[in-house]
Amino acid sequence: MLILGIDTSGKSGGVTLAEASETTGFGVLASAPIAGGTFSAQLVPTVAALLEKSRLGIRDIDGFAAASGPGSFTGLRVGLSAIKGLAEVLHKPIATVSLLEALAASSPQNGKIIAALDAGRSEVFYGLYEVEGGKPTCLNEQLLSSTELIEYANKPDVVLTLTSDSLLKEKLSEAGVEVHLTERPDSSMIARIGARKLIEGQTISVEALDANYLRRSDAEIFFKGSR
Numbered sequence: 001m002l003i004l005g006i007d008t009s010g011k012s013g014g015v016t017l018a019e020a021s022e023t024t025g026f027g028v029l030a031s032a033p034i035a036g037g038t039f040s041a042q043l044v045p046t047v048a049a050l051l052e053k054s055r056l057g058i059r060d061i062d063g064f065a066a067a068s069g070p071g072s073f074t075g076l077r078v079g080l081s082a083i084k085g086l087a088e089v090l091h092k093p094i095a096t097v098s099l100l101e102a103l104a105a106s107s108p109q110n111g112k113i114i115a116a117l118d119a120g121r122s123e124v125f126y127g128l129y130e131v132e133g134g135k136p137t138c139l140n141e142q143l144l145s146s147t148e149l150i151e152y153a154n155k156p157d158v159v160l161t162l163t164s165d166s167l168l169k170e171k172l173s174e175a176g177v178e179v180h181l182t183e184r185p186d187s188s189m190i191a192r193i194g195a196r197k198l199i200e201g202q203t204i205s206v207e208a209l210d211a212n213y214l215r216r217s218d219a220e221i222f223f224k225g226s227r
Contacts, residue, residue, distance in 0.1 A: 001019065001020050001021055001062040001063060001195065001198065001199065002017065002018075002019055002029075002056065002060050002061050002062045002063075003016075003017070003018045003019070003020055003061075003062065003063055003064070003065055003191050003194060003195045003198065004016075004017060004047065004061050004063075004064050004065070004083075004086075004191075005017075005018065005064075005065040005066075005067075005187045005188065005190040005191025005192075005194055006043070006047075006064070006065070006066055006067065006079045006082065006083060006187060006190070007067035007079070007099075007185070007186060007187040007190045008034070008039045008043065008067065008072070008075040008076060008078050008079030009067045009068075009069055009070070009071030009072060009075055009076055009079070009099050010036070010071055010072060010075065010099075010184065011036040011072070012033060012034065012035055012036045013033070013034045013036070013039060013067075013075060013079070013187065014031060014032060014033045014034055014186050014187035014188075015031065015032055015034065015043070015046050015047055015050055015187055016028055016030070016031040016050075016186075016187040016188045016190070016191040017029040017030045017031070017050050017051065017054055017056070017191075018188070018191040018192070018195060020192075020195035020196075020198075020199065021199070022199055026191075026192050026195055026196075028188050028191070029050075029054045030050045030053050030054050031050075031186075031187060031188050032046050032049065032050055033186075034046055036075075039074075039075050039078040039079065040078050043078060043079065043082050044082065047082075058086070058090070059090060061086070061090060061092060062092060062198075063092050063093045063094070063095065063194075063195075063198040063203075064083045064086065064087055064092060064093070064094045064095070064194070065094075065095050065096075065097060065190050065191045065193070065194020065195065065197075065198070066079060066080055066083045066094060066095070066096050066097065066190070066194070066209070067079065067096075067097055067098075067099055067102070067185075067187070067190045068080070068096040068097065068098055068099075068209075068210075068211055068212040069098065069099060069211045069212035069213050069214065070098075070099060070100070070117065070119070070125045070212055070213055070214040070215065071099060073211075073213065076211040076213070077211065080209055080210070080211055083209065084206050084209055087206050087209075088206045093198055093203040094203055094204050094205075094206065094209055095193075095194040095195075095197035095198045095202060095203055095204070096194075096204055096209065096212070097190045097193045097194050097197070098127065098138070098141065098212055099117065099125075099185060100115040100116075100117065100125060100126075100127030100129075100141055101115070101127065101129065101136050101138060101193065102185035102189045102190060102193055103115035103117070103127070103162055103163070103164060103182065103184075103185055104127060104129035104131055104136035104162065105131070105134055105135070105136050105185075105189065105193055106162065106182045106183070106185070106189075107129075107131045107134075107136075107160055107162055107180075108160075108180070109131070109159050109160050110131050110132050110133065110159070111130070111131065111157075111159035111160070112128060112129070112130055112131075112139070112157050112158050112159055113128075113129050113130075113131045113136070113158075113159060113160050113161075113162060114126065114127070114128055114129075114149075114152065114153055114158055114160070114161040114162065115127040115129060115136075115162050115163070116149060116153075116161060116162070116163045116165075116168060116172075117163060117164065117165060117168070118163075118165040118167060118168045119143060119214075119215060122145060122146050123143055123144065123145055123146070123215070124143070124144050124145070124146055124148075124149045124168065125141075125143060125214055125215075126140075126141065126142055126143070126144045126148075126149055126152065127140070127141045128140045128141075128152070128158075135196075141212070141214060142214065143214045143215050146171060149172070150172065150175045150176075150177055153172065153177045153179075154176075154177065160178075160180055161177055161178065161179050161180065162179070162180050162182055163179055163180075163181060163182070164181070164182055164183055164184035164185070166181060169181045
C-alpha cells in the first residue's frame with residue numbers, strides 16, 4: 001500500500017511517501033519539508049516532486065494520511081483541502097491523525113500518557129491517551145489552561161507527560177511536573193500512524209474530513225461576541 005502523508009499543522013510542514021503492509025511493515029520512500037507560509041504554493045509541487053523522485057504517479061497512491069490538528073487554522077485548511085480533492089478524484093481512503101496522538105505514540109512508556117502542545121494565550125492543547133506498545137488510544141482531547149494541565153498531569157494514574165515545546169516543558173517543570181521533551185511529530189510519523197489506521201480500516205469519508213482545531217477561530221469568537 002502506497003501512503004501519502006501530509007502535515008500542514010505547524011509553522012512548517014512536510015510530505016511523506018511511504019509503503020506499508022501487514023506483512024512487510026512500514027517504510028518511508030521519500031520525504032520533504034515545506035516551509036511555513038508556503039503551504040498553498042508548495043504543497044502540490046512537493047507531492048509531484050516526491051512522486052517523480054520515486055518514479056510513481058498520482059494514481060499509484062492507495063491511501064492518504066492527514067494531520068488533522070490541532071494547529072494552524074490556515075495551514076490545516078490547505079492540507080486537508082488538498083487531500084479532499086485528491087481522495088475524491090482517486091476514490092482512495094483517508095485516515096486522520098491528531099498531532100497529539102502522534103506525540104503520544106513517541107512515548108517510551110505504556111499507560112496513561114498526557115500529550116501537550118502550547119496553544120498560546122496561556123492555554124494548552126491537551127490529549128490523554130492510553131498507550132500500549134507505541135499504539136495510542138484517545139481518552140480525551142481538549143483545550144486547557146496551564147493551571148488545569150498542571151492539575152491533570154499530577155494525577156496519580158498519569159505515567160508520563162510529553163511535549164515537543166521547550167518553553168512549555170520549562171513552565172511545567174517549574175511547577176513540579178516531570179515532563180519528557182520529544183521532537184514534534186513530522187509527516188513521516190503522520191504517515192506511519194495513518195498507514196496502520198488504513199490497514200485496519202479506520203478511515204473517514206471525504207465529506208466527513210475536517211480539522212481538529214480544539215479552539216474556535218478568532219473570527220468565530222468575534223462573531224459570537226458581537227451578536
